[in-house]
Amino acid sequence: MNEFEIQMRTIRNLMSYAVPENRLAEAEDLLDIYRHDRIALDLLQEFYSFLPDAHNDWVREILLVRRRRGMFLLAAMTETTGYLYLVSGEGVEFQGLLADGPWDRDLLDFFGYSGREQFMEEGSSLDGYQVYEPMDSDQDICPSCHVATGELHELGCPVEVCPWCGGQFIYCSCRYDQLGIDVMESEEDLLRLEQLLNAQGRIPYSPEQRPTFLDDGPGVIID
Ligand SMILES: [Zn+2]
Numbered sequence: 001m002n003e004f005e006i007q008m009r010t011i012r013n014l015m016s017y018a019v020p021e022n023r024l025a026e027a028e029d030l031l032d033i034y035r036h037d038r039i040a041l042d043l044l045q046e047f048y049s050f051l052p053d054a055h056n057d058w059v060r061e062i063l064l065v066r067r068r069r070g071m072f073l074l075a076a077m078t079e080t081t082g083y084l085y086l087v088s089g090e091g092v093e094f095q096g097l098l099a100d101g102p103w104d105r106d107l108l109d110f111f112g113y114s115g116r117e118q119f120m121e122e123g124s125s126l127d128g129y130q131v132y133e134p135m136d137s138d139q140d141i142c143p144s145c146h147v148a149t150g151e152l153h154e155l156g157c158p159v160e161v162c163p164w165c166g167g168q169f170i171y172c173s174c175r176y177d178q179l180g181i182d183v184m185e186s187e188e189d190l191l192r193l194e195q196l197l198n199a200q201g202r203i204p205y206s207p208e209q210r211p212t213f214l215d216d217g218p219g220v221i222i223d
Pocket residue numbers: 142143144145146147153154157158159160205
């Protein structure tokens with residue numbers, strides 16, 4: 001089993017306790033849509049592990065409220081209400097009811113809201129939020145670190161292209177050549193590397209960087 005299948009099994013198991021029996025088929029259909037999407041699977045696992053209102057419930061739809069630099073503000077919609085979640089490769093944080101908007105000032109800033117009032121206005125004035133598209137179908141999202149087209153990859157993302165040699169930055173040897181060292185040892189080396197990278201000009205994500213497959217080993221050519 002791959003990691004997605006393992007996570008799907010975990011979520012199905014949680015669902016068997018949380019979802020009303022006559023809704024199980026629909027809840028599983030939604031899960032299936034996101035079978036290759038780590039962000040949505042993490043959200044669903046969090047929802048079914050810690051049901052927000054602590055009673056049986058199920059997610060019928062996931063909406064994209066906003067996304068920026070690999071961070072997603074998503075709404076898990078149930079039959080009666082919507083719950084907000086902040087999701088990234090780093091984890092999932094519950095943010096309360098969609099109808100209330102997020103309370104975290106930094107989070108509102110990060111996503112470009114002047115405040116909760118603006119959030120709530122937008123939520124009620126728009127036709128509604130879009131459905132969150134599963135990652136494997138969205139070309140404008142880096143399949144590994146989840147930044148959007150034009151944004152810089154998270155440092156360490158295997159899809160990032162090296163600005164010196166054009167290879168895969170986490171595997172080529174340019175870092176050592178640039179730093180003039182044989183081994184990366186300290187936080188300081190990493191900071192210095194980041195400065196050199198920025199000075200050279202990092203290459204932001206674009207859809208042509210999508211690998212035909214993501215390999216963990218060296219020697220994968222991305223073009
Ligand atoms: Zn990336």
